[in-house]
Amino acid sequence: MAIPDSSSASGFRPDLSVLLAEARVVSVPMRVKFRGILHREALLIPGPAGWGEFSPFPEYDDAEAVPWLAAALEAAGEGYPEPVRSSVPVNGTVPAVGVDQVEGVLARFGAVPAVKVKVAERGQSVAQDLARVAEVRRLLPNAGIRVDANGGWDVPTAVAALEALAEAGLEYAEQPVPDIAGLRAVRQELARRGIPVLIAADESVRKETDPLRVAREDAADLIVVKVAPLGGVRRALEIVAAAGLPAVVSSALDTSVGIRAGVALAASLPELPYACGLGTLSLMAGDVIEESLLPDGGALAVRNVPVSAELLQRYTAAPERRQWWLDRLARVYGELTGGGMSV
Structure with a gap:
């Protein structure tokens, strides 16, 4: 069976400027250290089907982060297949x-x-x-x-x-x-x-x-x-x-x-x-x-996850970390779309 390339896993490709404007970056504290971290950072993307999460670990390079972005766009733009169990x-x-x-x-x-x-x-x-x-x-x-x-x-x-x-x-x-x-x-x-x-x-x-x-x-x-x-x-x-x-x-x-x-x-x-x-x-x-x-x-x-505006605000990442994630999003989106800003 042929395995599809991750870059084509979702058809949802909004303009990059829209992604950058609507993305939210959060930093959530951990109860215990895990993978050497005490705060988990994530960039969240809204779309017509809900929210997607883009959170490759900071040490991952842009190429390794591409499928993470494809997965986030699938969630935000297409949602999920019909489940066979509840x-x-x-x-x-x-x-x-x-x-x-x-x-x-x-x-x-x-x-x-x-x-x-x-x-x-x-x-x-x-x-x-x-x-x-x-x-x-x-x-x-x-x-x-x-x-x-x-x-x-x-x-x-x-x-x-x-x-x-x-x-x-x-x-x-x-x-x-x-x-x-x-x-x-x-x-x-x-x-x-x-x-x-x-x-x-x-x-x-x-x-x-x-x-x-x-x-x-x-x-x-x-x-x-x-x-x-x-x-x-x-x-x-x-x-x-x-x-x-x-x-x-x-x-x-x-x-x-x-x-x-x-x-x-x-x-x-x-x-x-x-x-x-x-x-x-x-x-x-x-x-x-x-x-x-x-x-x-x-x-x-199996249930929906309505994101809370209040919690997004509570756990908003520091400005320098937010910018770091937005810069990363722009680079990885460029790799995902072949360097273009598709609509």
Whole structure:
């Protein structure tokens, strides 16, 4: 199956001057440090179908940010496909915090069927990872546990760590090593040793120019898909169908506007075998809608997200940060449209 280019994922292409005039930039405080940040910045775009979120992390270059803008324009201009389910199960997320903080983090998620635990944090040891996962298992003896290394291990470390972590009964390990060849090596070695840990690919899907390569090279048991890095809900659906692997829908630390796109993807997939990583608003101390898209009973309802003018004002980014995002929007829009300002 051919995968559409992210630049054509949405037909909504307003004039750049309109985008710049109507875009809002927010800075939302975090409850805990996540990905090294204490405030999450996002640029929000209004359109005929609602709002879209453009929030590639600051370290991403303009080329990597192009699909994020395509996804935001799809949300604002076209909306989402018809869902096949009215709610989606979600997991809790435990950052690379100390064992003494795990219970407090989990309490903010309420009842969830699964928990994703961050591991391989720079400056931390495998022993700290084991302790964090063990504490999650102690507190939630019946929950599914998956770990996310964000590519932070090499192959020998990943195999050794996952062999030890397997005692907690892992659902899967997400991106234990950074590259596809490494994923395949870890997967093969775990199988050779009889260690029952599935391998999930995240960065090896969303950061690759060919998101299907990980499936073709038999390097993963399942894939983690995020709407923004893949260029929108419709393109992500195409990628999942073409990969032929089970999919977990995850967020990119979004406001409710971005989470809504993830919910739309999860609600549109023909099969949804795993709880999704869409409960990350519990890690944030603010939002841009009055009733945030937070899980209820371990699930998120498929619903609209009316943006609040008052909250947009409350969390408005500092003038210099707003200008930084507007400049970025202009550059990335130029790349998305081939250098022109299409109407």
